[in-house]
Amino acid sequence: MVQVMQQREKGPTICVAGAGAIGLTLAARLMLGGYSVGLIAREDGASFIRKNGLRLVDKDGCYHLQADVGVAAEFKRADILFLCSKSHDLPELAVSIRHIISSSTIVIPVINGLPWWYFDGVNGNWDGAQLHSADPSNVLKRIVPSRQIVGSTTLITAERIDRGSSTTFNPLQMTLGELDDRVTPRLGEVMSVLEKAGIVTRVAPRIRDAVWTKVVRNLISNPLTAITGATLRENFADEFLAGVSGQMLCEVLPVVRAYGASLETDPGSIMELGQKMGDVRTSMLQDLERGRKLELATICDAVIELAQAKGIAMPVIHAISNIAHYRDSREQKAAVEASVVNQAYANRPENVPAQR
Incomplete structure (x- = not known):
């Protein structure tokens, strides 16, 4: 296991909300890319990672990192916010991190299944139909502004070994796209961040094709x-x-x-x-x-x-x-x-x- 002392570069303030297999992997790779990353976890997970560090085993090696980890209330803002919880935990997570989302925060849900935002941004309609199975109480649509969302899909086969460790041996890949399928500067910004973290990233011409x-x-x-x-x-x-x-x-x-x-x-x-x-x-x-x-x-x-x-x-x-x-x-x-x-x-x- 390689002890890693990161060289932090000036760049966007990044938060990864959710310390499951994907959240741990993403946070670790972003830290290895030189970014300052806040990892939001539940209290027991945060305590474990503070004590034991964050560990990642992937195709490039074995890493042990000291993470800036805490519960949602300990973080104040984010330029880029990755939502990495299980989809059924998202409403509770959204309530806890709503104070982190400013008017300029880029929100990237890294989730499985059909997203709650599926009908937003289509033909210029940012208040699209509700997908009840994904957001039964409409909490997500109320808290997370659709215009600030960058859609994403991942091809990351990771497994959480314990509360602070994940492992993955397949290549890490992500796809990004605006909900209205425009090509925007912020897509390039997020893509650059992910690529530097060792995650192969592309922009989808039509994000819903990638989602499906x-x-x-x-x-x-x-x-x-x-x-x-x-x-x-x-x-x-x-x-x-x-x-x-x-x-x-x-x-x-x-x-x-x-x-x-x-x-x-x-x-x-x-x-x-x-x-x-x-x-x-x-x-x-x-x-x-x-x-x-x-x-x-x-x-x-x-x-x-x-x-x-x-x-x-x-x-x-x-x-x-x-x-x-x-x-x-x-x-x-x-x-x-x-x-x-x-x-x-x-x-x-x-x-x-x-x-x-």
Whole structure:
């Protein structure tokens, strides 16, 4: 493990909100690029990283960094703000960091699934329709000004090892785009920052095409691997699982077209790329194994919501989504029950330390 003392250069004030696998990886790479980065985490995660540092293992090496980490209230402003939480945690996160967003802050949601901003910026309409599955209480649209959002997608297969460590061995890639698909100076600014951090970055001609391409990749792999426990290689190499993923792919393509979008890559190559990712456990499988809530709302439910609005049937996607929801609810219930039992045990008189 290489101890890294960063040479900080003058540049934008950057905050990364969310200390999951993607947030830790992004923060570490930005720090290695020489930028001053504030990492926003929950109190337990922030305490852990203050004590143990931030660790990253990627294809370039092993790094141990001293991060400027804290809870949201400890940070005052950001020129560039990356939102890296799970999509279902975004409303709570947005409330906690609203004071950081000034009128000039560039907000980049780095999230899975269909984003809450999907209908904003289209044909000059910055108050587009609500995507209920992604933002059921409209909190995100109220707090995060759509004109300040730069859309993004990532191709980063990272895994969080502990509260301050992540690992990733595939190339790090991001795609950026304005919500109205204009090419603006701030896109170049953010692209330059990411490139210097070692993240291959491009600007999408149509950001929603990039979003759908990522959504489709997640949709045909994440819920299915959560159910089966398969890695990406296994999911797309096994004839039975690949058959299910292939059917899901066929079902979602009419929805993509119905909303005037198209995939940026040939559908068949999506299956091939998934297999080439190797024995990577999807983020949804990792979450299930750790008893965390699954990102089904934006990856599955939002797609189903849009399909139903256009009268498009997706029976296999619906079935896989329902089974994944069952697994999720069962695991969440088990986690709650285990917590109650552990707390009851800890509170038994013989387990309570004597007062001296």
